[in-house]
Amino acid sequence: MRLIQKYCTNVVKIVLLTTLIFSINACSKDDSETTSLQNEAYWKISSTVSYAEGSSAIIITGKPNTAWSAEITEGSAWCSFSSKDFVNSASKVGTVKEGLNVLYVYYKANTGAEQRPAKISFQFEGGAAQTFDLNQLSQVQQNLPAFTTWVEIPERKENANYQYVTHYATLSNKKIRNYSICFDKTRKAALWVAYPIHSAYLGSGGRTDAWAFDPIISSIYQANCVDRSYNGAYDRGHQIPSADRLATTEFNSQTFYMSNMTPQLNRLNQDMWAKLEAKVRQNNCSDTLYVVTGAYFNSVATTTDGAGNSVSIPTNYFKVLLRTKSGSTGKAIKDCSDSELISIGFWVDHQSYGNIEPPRSICTSVAEIESKTGFKFFPQISNAVKQQNNPTQWGIN
Template identity: 75%
Template sequence: MIFISKNKVSIPISLCIIALILCISACSNNDSNGGDLSQSGEAYWKISSTVKSASGSSAIIITGTPGTIWNAEITEGTTWCSCSSNDLTLSSKSGEIKEGLNILYVYYNSNTSKEQRIAKISLQFADQAAKVFDLVQLSESQQNLPAFKLWAEIPAPKENTSYQYVTHYALLNDKTIRNYSICFDKTKKAALWVAYPIHSAYLGSVKRTDRWAFDPIIPQSYQADCTIRSYGGSYDRGHQLPSADRDATDEMNAQTFYMSNMTPQLNRLNQDMWAKLEAKVRANNCSDTLYVVTGAYFGAGATTTTDGAKNTVPVPTNYFKVLLRTKSGKTGKNIKDCSDSELISIGFWVDHKSYGNIEPPKSICTSVADIESKTGFTFFPQVSSSVKQQNNPSQWGIN
């Protein structure tokens, strides 16, 4: 028998070989079994769980450990929903996560009924519990109107054949909640106002999705086409509801990239003072909820630019924000049940120009009532006119 010696300790080389074989075997087994145990996956709708009434397809993005097996099955809605564009009876599909982009496409027929319908897609990774995705298809005439008299942030409606009112919903902790509502002007190819609540429930750590897309509820012909590239000139695709106000879930954030939430906004306004104003607004969120309406105003002398497809679109002359919340932030009351002394409000009227990379100045601060007179809209209809006369910038962290 051959021995090797080191530091006066002799070890049979045959035993070394056996130990090496056992180690390799153990490592191999660990790679196999441990790999299975560490396999995991995540999935989310690419854009939204809500689609229009016309036939089409939606996509679920799949991410996770390469090699992880996934199984998907349509458990409800199989009469109009499928996993294949060629075989409308195919209700299940399996796959393995690869490096790069992994997508599960879900195909659906037209909904010609007067009611929306819901399909359910169950998706399971390896030995993880299955996750169920709801796909909501709107009816032909459905618009998802805001709850005008219920939600504190919704302005009073105005009758105008050019206006379309829409609310977008999203899933949060397996519950469907409102994301935001808009008053979209088809002649301006933009929302005149976007109303939304800000609360810690809407804030998280999801990365900005940058999934520029058409709003599925508004006819595409009325929307600016900046899904691939921005507006012409020095204009950004300016959010009215900021992406950073909706980073609790991927779906919530993706919906902020709808074209209906965009306007052509000067890059040196959008990225500088306006961005700081958005951060200042977000910092005022509270347990009772902060209610916000952001809007675009097209006044005298409004100019035009082009969208990403070279179509002419109007450029706003001004932007505004109006804010409402309880003074303490922790009353536990609905807005309609609060006294005037318990509420605070403020407005911001912004010229469409570069202010420089500065903090929001007091010069843009005004009252909600003043912005009502400028725009013709009635904001926060649940509160008194005296509350809407307030203009106290320091109360909102603006000095």
């Protein structure tokens, strides 16, 4: 743009009419590209926050100098656009500027026994108003998985060190599940992460890299790798992959919670494991693919997180998969016969396999992984289905 403007100025100085017309057209073209910028506002991380006081952020993007307005229409007694004034700061106006635009929503601690909702109305000048829901949990509340309803959820296993959580996000104005976890506070890691895969979740958005603590689990139990990775040759290894949740920014951001991370060798994470994740995505279907990914700990090996705190290193990782054989029955899993279902398990040693496609040697049955981990997966299906181990059905050669 600067080069064009400089060129336009030089043309005016020498008063060459034909070149001036050319320059004006060139400048007009550049302006039309600027006006094509779309105005957009979205939660940076999540619309669900913990009971403790804090703030959440709405990211604003669009054409510079576009005016916008925001108003807290519900929850203004505990929500504000100012951290210092919860009485007179329920509305705010501004204009889109070059670079990062952030609207912070501050909230007080929830001392009640129930979660509470707030609503923020946001509108670009000349555009339709959109509503942002903010849900603050109570101190005793968890977003528990639907243990007997959702196909991917393993049976609940009672343990004082386990915390079960489900994260939700909004898609097409409907709040739906993103994923569920069984989080081990002593390991600072999830033992399993359960989630559905469907084209509606995959989307075409981008990776957010929105590293953050899980707002539902106390940060004292989570590894602190928000600003940097684990010490040594370990990546912040996702259990539910970022690439499985590209439908919206909120869906993707939630995969960057510390509760979804483990210290995973970079040459496993970026090579064979990444190829296994891609292979799993290729098996999505209209009936929905159900996945549980987990970490298994069978040693006392540790590393440190980005803040220098000790964290356990998994000895193995696993995945268990379930779907209909045809992929398009239109039936619920519980209504399918054994012959209509396929399943498989993958048991992966925590080591470098090289940059190779997933080998048949990691393939096993869901029943075998149940035996190794002590968890019962896919409780809606028979043990006969869980005994299957046919890699070719899943594209493993």
